Amino acid sequence: MTNEELQTLVKTISIDVFKKPFLHQAKHNPRLRTTGGRYMLADHTIEINPLVFKVHGMDELVGVIKHELCHYHLHLEGKGYRHRDEDFRKLLNETSSPRFCKPLAAQNKKSTSFYIYECESCKLKYKRKRRVNVQKYRCGKCAGAISIQINK
Known part of the structure; x- marks a missing residue:
């Protein structure tokens, strides 16, 4: 058209x-x-x-x-x-007008990749979508150092 x-x-x-x-x-x-x-x-x-x-x-x-x-x-x-x-x-x-438009394309679902961090002392695991500065943050449970375990 x-x-x-x-x-x-x-x-x-x-x-x-x-x-x-x-x-x-x-x-x-x-x-x-x-x-x-x-x-x-x-x-x-x-x-x-x-x-x-x-x-x-x-x-x-x-x-x-x-x-x-x-x-x-x-x-x-x-x-x-x-x-x-x-x-x-x-x-x-x-006027029987629609309030919303039908979806125009399949929504791009962001990949389900995430970062897994682990406390070096108590071994508590943290899943995060965004990267964390491990030098800046500590474990919320025991205040131990955090290290990245897997980067999926």
Whole structure:
């Protein structure tokens, strides 16, 4: 879908669902990673992640556009346009817009690697995701010196 087609779709949805014109620009933004779209307060632009259409299809794209148009119209009217505002939640329900976008890609689970430290005195083991400066810290149980045992 091109930016011109997206612009036409946003204008059509704005008139059909909100009964108000969309007078600004709508465009694709492939740099969006975790969100389906966003509304820019400064210039009233709506940016849509092109993956929404590729991954989930037209229905999800229309939902994301309706969600961003809720922000757009409420902001221009001077009403509460943020997710936590009552005006925003009310307009979402009235237009049957989704509150959240479906996940666009499988979340990259960080590797389960961790560091295992061991007290040299009492042999208590400590599992940590982050590296610890063993010169700076001591065992919490016996105040003994800590050494790294395994770096997984």
